[in-house]
Amino acid sequence: MRYSGLRVIAEALTGHKGWKPVWRDPAPQPDYDIVIVGGGGHGLATAYYLAKEFGQKRIAVLEKGWLGSGNVGRNTTIIRSNYLLDGNEPFYEFSLRLWEGLEQDFNYNAMVSQRGIINLIHTDAQRDAFTRRGNAMILNGADAELLDQAQVRAMYPFLNFDNARFPIKGALMQRRGGTVRHDAVAWGYARGADSRGVDLIQNCEVTGMRIAGGRILGLETTRGFIGARKVGVAVAGSSSRVMAHAGLRLPIESHALQAFVSEGLKPFIDGVMTFGAGHFYVSQSDKGGLVFGGDIDGYNSYAARGNLPVIEDVAEGGMALMPAIGRARLLRIWGGIMDMSMDGSPIIDRTPVEGLYFNGGWCYGGFKATPASGWCFAHLLARDEPHPTARAYRFDRFLRGLMIDEKGQGAQPNLH
Amino acid sequence: MIIPHPLLGPRDAQEFVYLGDASLMNRPDGMTAGIEAFHDWLYQRDNPAGIHRELWYHEQGDRSWLVVTRNTLTHEILGAELARDVARAMGRTK
Structure with missing residues (x-):
């Protein structure tokens, strides 16, 4: 069955009796x-x-x-292709191009949303490193832009730009990055x-x-x-x-990585933001929840759940970047098991x-x-x-x- | 997680730095082992789901290395020994 807007309307008029199971369940x-x-x-x-x-x-x-x-x-x-090294960047750019055509290709709404991703810059050295990374991305056919502080401020005026330890000086942006359902x-x-x-x-x-x-x-x-x-x-x-x-x-160890969702909030984060220095990244789901995370727990685990110290660390990173979220409550926390390889x-x-x-x-x-x-x-x-x-x-x-x-x-x- | 330090008693795992599988103590002899043995020691892991013996360093404590036995499915810690004692039990001088 091919999905289309016409199909939705036709089903709506006939009591949604025509939808079939999406796949078989064969022996x-x-x-x-x-x-x-x-x-x-x-x-x-x-x-x-x-x-x-x-x-x-x-x-x-x-x-x-x-x-x-x-x-x-x-x-x-999160989807993105903002890698530095030759072994990685062409692969991830290939992946991002497939994401861009995916919904038409497999005729399914995956809610691919290229809302842009920024990696925050706090020091001159980091700006140099991100400039190099952006150039590597461009050389491999991806898109990258270096934003100054004013441009970041225009996008996210509520960030803590004057944090004493990690003042925000700018960002590396990939506009084609984003999120997918x-x-x-x-x-x-x-x-x-x-x-x-x-x-x-x-x-x-x-x-x-x-x-x-x-x-x-x-x-x-x-x-x-x-x-x-x-x-x-x-x-x-x-x-x-x-x-x-x-x-x-x-050449792999299994480690637990935790992820977090807050209660639903009014839209205020349009894109994806990473605060690498604070071990924190965040986006806002279409339902309004802040979806965020940080570091892996750091010891071998198959438990699919993490421990409290990382939760505290991630919450601190979020508060350092966006003091405004201090009253938001966490809705869910969960863990997944990662194949951590020897070179990442x-x-x-x-x-x-x-x-x-x-x-x-x-x-x-x-x-x-x-x-x-x-x-x-x-x-x-x-x-x-x-x-x-x-x-x-x-x-x-x-x-x-x-x-x-x-x-x-x-x-x-x-x-x- | 609470690690039962053999000298200091129960300590919060946050005081420690994690290195990995305790087999990392068994570095091959650089003069005799081949490159494949070094590769296996440095890069390959058993990565078991269950009982795992692993190295933790008490950085914010007495700076001793411990071999901690822990269940990777439940995070339950079953015991901890000084890595020095483990090495000596294997016949090493330190």
């Missing part, structure tokens, strides 16, 4: 050409692009819970994949991998054995647990097991990457060669000294 077949493990944003996008752009057939997505039940529904919905991304990709014949199999947890002669034969699951010519794993947060079934250790950048690569492919290590920036991650992983699965924008996301970059370390922190995942 698993005995075997498939390609099985994707993980029915989140990245896995569903991979299946969608495999079917739509790469002409693949007999595809299944296995999800241990329900579709979109993981990090695609737990993030703070995150659940709708999972639903849109799921619907698009299902309508192209992909089997989306829910409540199906992978419990083992059948490997013989260095080649993957299929997956043991809670719904029986499922044979596969190729298997793509896209389960960021649980990557180490799933890949352990193949006997592989990864992701991995989309083959593995030593023939036919087994891996997509993960997204740290706390996986949501914005969803379309390009799916496209590049589909490219790798279908053609057995990396997409040009994802060539650097290899496992062996650590062995070869080709890290993509935006922050220059080294192999210390809780600092990325």
Whole structure:
């Protein structure tokens, strides 16, 4: 069923009796050409692009819970392509371009809103660094603008410009950045994949991998054995647990990242704002809630919830930047589990097991990457060669000294 | 989280800096180990869901390194030892 304004009107006049379930709920077949493990944003996008752009057939997505039940529904919905390094920026710009055409492409309202993102500047050194970053973005075809203090003041007059420790001197802005309705991304990709014949199999947890002669034969699951010519794993947060079934250790630690939503307020933050020095970022949802966050909790965790010290730290960052929010009450706090990689950048690569492919290590920036991650992983699965924008996301970059370390922190995942 | 410091008693985890898996104590011998062994030691992790032995540094305290045993699924802390004692038990001099 194709969605359109006309369709909404027609359904409204006929009692909304014509809407159908958006995807099937099939039982698993005995075997498939390609099985994707993980029915989140990245896995569903991979299946969608495999079917739509790469002409693949007999595809299944296995999800241990329900579709979109993981990090695609737990993030703070920001899209942007404001990276510095050559290994990253072309990939994230590719992703932002896919976001720009996504709703037309998969005929689903994902509420892509290019409301602009600013990164605040407090010192001359930071202005130099952001100028360099902006130039790197422009060189890679993205947009970037350097704002002075007056321009930031015109946008957000209520910020604490004269903070003694971090006075606001300007900002790096990417106008094409913004937010997206995150659940709708999972639903849109799921619907698009299902309508192209992909089997989306829910409540199906992978419990083992059948490997013989260095080649993957299929997956043991809670719904029986499922044979596969190729298997793509896209389960960021649980990557180490799933890949352990193949006997592989990864350059990844799992960490908890918390996110926060305030009670609904009148619109006063138009775009996305990051206050890196204060470990705080914020946007305002269409319902009025301030959606914000800060640092990861900083220790290995699979608990999907964080602890109070980070909550205090994030609240302090918010108050330092915007004293006006002091009386706003928090509505919700939750945590998600991140694949924190050793250089802060992701991995989309083959593995030593023939036919087994891996997509993960997204740290706390996986949501914005969803379309390009799916496209590049589909490219790798279908053609057995990396997409040009994802060539650097290899496992062996650590062995070869080709890290993509935006922050220059080294192999210390809780600092990325 | 409260860490039961073997010398100082219960201490707030906020006084500590987290490093990671306690296997980071077992750095290979730079003169004999190959590059692959160093790569595995520095970059690869078991990253278990469950019991995890990990290094915490008491920066805002007595500046000792601890090996803390903690459940990564629940954040429950099951014990803490001085990293020095753990290293000595492995036969090292310090």
